[in-house]
Amino acid sequence: MEYMEHLKNIGIVPAKEVFWNLSEPQLISQTLRNNEGIIARSGALVCDTGEFTGRSPKDKYVVKDQKTADSVWWGEINHPFLPEDFDRLYERVTNHLSDHDIYIKDVYACAKSEYRLNIRVITENPWQSLFANNLFLNPDEKELETFEHEWLILAAPKFKADPKIDKTRQHNFTIINFTKKVILIGGSAYTGEIKKGIFTVLNYILPHEKNVLSMHCSANIGTEGDTAVFFGLSGTGKTTLSADPSRKLIGDDEHGWDDDHVFNFEGGCYAKCYGLSREKEPQIFSAIRYGTLLENVRFLEGTDVVDYENVSVTENTRAAYPIEFIDNAIHPSVGGIPNNIFFLTCDAFGVLPPISKLTVSQVMYHFISGYTSKVAGTEAGITEPQTTFSACFGKPFLPLHPTKYAELLGKKLKDNKVNVWLINTGWSGGAYGVGERIKLAYTRAMITAVLENKFEDADFMRDAVFGLHMPLECDGVPSEILNPKNTWTDQSKYDEMALSLAARFAENFKDFESFAGEEIMNGGPVIQSK
Structure with missing residues (x-):
């Protein structure tokens, strides 16, 4: 099949099943079939991200090479990673993904077409693929037929790095390679690493290469x-x-500002859920329905109703949903x-x-x-x-x-x-x-x-x-x-x-x-x- 050639070029030779651009219902069904989530009364899919319920800033790296050596702000935020160490870890991750079921989602960032960034997201879990579907912009069926990615995200939460071999701080990592246009994520299933990985990429590309201000707003x-x-x-x-x-x-959450417009980077929202109620945040509350991914929440005892006050897992409970789930969202997501x-x-x-x-x-x-x-x-x-x-x-x-x-x-x-x-x-x-x-x-x-x-x-x-x-x-x-x-x-x-x-x-x-x-x-x- 054609996708086999794509995967071979990436370095993945699948020994198990490959699920390519599944729809939201298919991703939800697959999650339930894998016993990786349950449906809340609102219709949302509820999943746990496991060991990590938030980002791990100390384990985020940028490959330091000819492109980035003199442009990146090195220090406590951007930790340098050697190109040869990245290449070795990349091979280990692709070998790992070759031995597991994988879910591939083709999406893009930036609502203004001049800056469109095509992204291929390859994950181990169907609900991670649902996250990519909800948070990024989705090509139509015709665009998917000829889709070519510019950036690649490999998210392998079941792969645990060996710091002695892989030169990471511990078993989890997020590594951005601006030259090879790859984000490598391992050891953590927290989906925010996917979202913020691309935000970091745009925070480099747009101001540095296109004179566009990127904004966390x-x-x-x-x-x-x-x-x-x-x-x-x-x-x-x-x-x-x-x-x-x-x-x-x-x-x-994330926008760009060029000479003429402010435009959204994303196609969805990743809202905090702690203390959420219909009275305080009616738009967000109403957006949590079938198709939404809820992370690390718990239910009222004996029910399938989410208890948004329960932070026994983490205060960083989250809802990931497409922006069109907000009634007054504008499309396309562009303003003056x-x-x-x-x-x-x-x-x-x-x-x-x-x-x-x-x-x-x-x-x-x-x-x-x-x-x-x-x-x-x-x-x-x-x-x-x-x-x-x-x-x-x-x-x-x-x-x-x-x-x-x-x-x-x-x-x-x-x-x-x-x-x-x-x-x-x-x-x-x-x-x-x-x-x-x-x-x-x-x-x-x-x-x-x-x-x-x-x-x-x-x-x-x-x-x-x-x-x-x-x-x-x-x-x-x-x-x-x-x-x-x-x-x-x-x-x-x-x-x-x-x-x-x-x-x-x-x-x-x-x-x-x-x-x-x-x-x-x-x-x-x-x-x-x-």
């Missing part, structure tokens, strides 16, 4: 065609605030140049204003910083607020230095009329434990005011420590909370906390100073000495 579009982009780390409200029933969803960009942060120190407008310098500085904070109870051992910084709001997926993305963003802001806003969804009137969390209704009102251009002629005042420009009034929001200092009973304590947070920003930024130009550095806080 959600995006939606209004009835007047205005595009809004939302950046934010976990817990900042990115999913909640971008899921607006009055606006069309472009995508919830952004009118507004939101940086979302959950500041548990009660320092940052609930809304402020950023200059271009501040945008680049805060983009590289990627700040939010964790509060007590979110993780074991955290007893007071802790700062969290993730460059470009997606540090683990950046193969290039963060300043490359920030400079490209700055250029796009200068070339287009785009407003950028810092939104604090965290605390006001004091730090966590003293103050109160800013009401979601207020945050929604502020974002609505931005989207309806109500700040165009508004008056702003400048914050003394961070230099942020805060509006004096906003419809539906008490004016006194717009300047966070006013909400503190003891304003001298606010000043101390603000200087403390500014110092943390400055300390974090030391890692980037040698690469950042004067314009970026001018966007940082003004740390005042006593």
Whole structure:
């Protein structure tokens, strides 16, 4: 058969069954037949990913060769892997896959055709193939007849590396080879490695080779065609605030921005499920139906109803579904140049204003910083607020230095009329434990005011420590909370906390100073000495 020749070229000589581009019902049936999953009452397929229920950043590598040696940001994020070690491990993985049933899915990334990236995903489990089907874009039947992949993903969770032989840290690994255009995944069935592997690839190709900004963000579009982009780390409200029933969803996680458009990389969503309810997230809740893959969830005792509060396996429970399962998703997933960009942060120190407008310098500085904070109870051992910084709001997926993305963003802001806003969804009137969390209704009102251009002629005042420009009034929001200092009973304590947070920003930024130009550095806080 023709596919045998394709597999031979890849290095796979199958001794068992090969399942090529099965439909969703076929992949679900095969999973049930293999006793690898069960059907929930909602119709979704429920599977466990086994030993790994999240990504393993310390076991992610990039092949260091002539192509990548001088372009990749080597260090704690991108661990170098020798080409000869990759070749040897590749052969071991393909030999392993030759002895197992394999599932092949031909898909692509990038909703804008100029950047389309054809991907062949070969997995050991049918539900992993369902994940690829749901998260990426799918060629039509005619396109499949002549499909040729540019990138290859080999996902072999049952293959365990031997660190002595394979030069890995432990038995699991994700290795990206930009020269051979291969992502090699072994020892882990966590499907997020597949998704984020391709995101990492696009974070290299698009900015480095095509001058397109890649972004870890959600995006939606209004009835007047205005595009809004939302950046934010976990817990900042990115999913909640971008899921607006009055606006069309472009995508919830990964996008590109070229000279004319913002476009989704993916064809689906990979939503966190912890605490999910019809009341809090009606769109996501309704999307979990037949065809959706649920990972690592548990049921209410004695039923087939998913208990989204149960985190006995992991807090990182996930739902993978096609974007068309969201009622107001736009197709194709493309919007115009952004009118507004939101940086979302959950500041548990009660320092940052609930809304402020950023200059271009501040945008680049805060983009590289990627700040939010964790509060007590979110993780074991955290007893007071802790700062969290993730460059470009997606540090683990950046193969290039963060300043490359920030400079490209700055250029796009200068070339287009785009407003950028810092939104604090965290605390006001004091730090966590003293103050109160800013009401979601207020945050929604502020974002609505931005989207309806109500700040165009508004008056702003400048914050003394961070230099942020805060509006004096906003419809539906008490004016006194717009300047966070006013909400503190003891304003001298606010000043101390603000200087403390500014110092943390400055300390974090030391890692980037040698690469950042004067314009970026001018966007940082003004740390005042006593």
